[in-house]
Amino acid sequence: MTPMRKRTHTVMTTVIVATLLAVAIAARTRQDASISFPDSYRTWAHVKSVVVGPTSAAFATEGGIHHIYANPSAVDGYRTGKFPDGAIIVYDLLETKEAAGNLLEGAPRRLDVMIKDRRRFAANEGWGFASFKGGERTGGDLSPERQRKCLDCHAKRRDHDYVQSAFRD
């Protein structure tokens, strides 16, 4: 190998290694920030429910009945006001249907998740947010900007560790 070829080879090797490293770090970061569907949430504690009716200002996006669920770590958080890492809260929004004067639960409309992990979501006060379309169990990840918007709205309850709801006793 000539000195010229040797330098070219070294440069190429460096570029390849650097590229592979960058790809690996990006993949790790993506995986690290991804929030999977909380498969077991239907056996978690039920925090509270609200029916958002047609005259509510929030009807367009939140109309229906929503239930809030908390995993055991989040139940501790509701009791102490500080949510430990691993706490997960689900906002489960369903359509409603009327039958003989009763309002029944209908099709799933949207399922939002907030999860506490001070390392993974350090840039967002420790809270990661995801949002799954009605009935879907994948594709819930939100961009950092969208997650920041979630947090901004939750910031009115900064005194309650950014969790808006209270556990109905």
Place this chain on the structure above:
Amino acid sequence: MTPMRKRTHTVMTTVIVATLLAVAIAARTRQDASISFPDSYRTWAHVKSVVVGPTSAAFATEGGIHHIYANPSAVDGYRTGKFPDGAIIVYDLLETKEAAGNLLEGAPRRLDVMIKDRRRFAANEGWGFASFKGGERTGGDLSPERQRKCLDCHAKRRDHDYVQSAFRD
């Protein structure tokens, strides 16, 4: 002791022993059939919810929002259609209040319990029933006749082990 006194003594002893036995058996039976308030039900799985409105035929007694909760054994029952001993289901009826177009949970109205125990409630197809007035945690016991009436109404779901509700997935 004369023979007369001896006989009297024997009769008295027998009466006392029999009375004590009867009292003990009655107490045991009462205790055995008593259903205590399910203290931990707010962390159990949430089966489903219904809002019973003013135009519903059931409004007088069931008006409001009710949530149904199941302990882990009852969750198994919902999945298999057969409820094991120890399964407990709670029907939690709350008043509702309106605020800015939203229907919120209000004060507790009544809390009904059904519990599966094929030995204790053998006379009632294995199901014991209790009903606690709004916010009260004692005084939920019902007479055998009242419990039979509960079961009679639940009998329309005999194919589902007398449980009327289905677990919302």
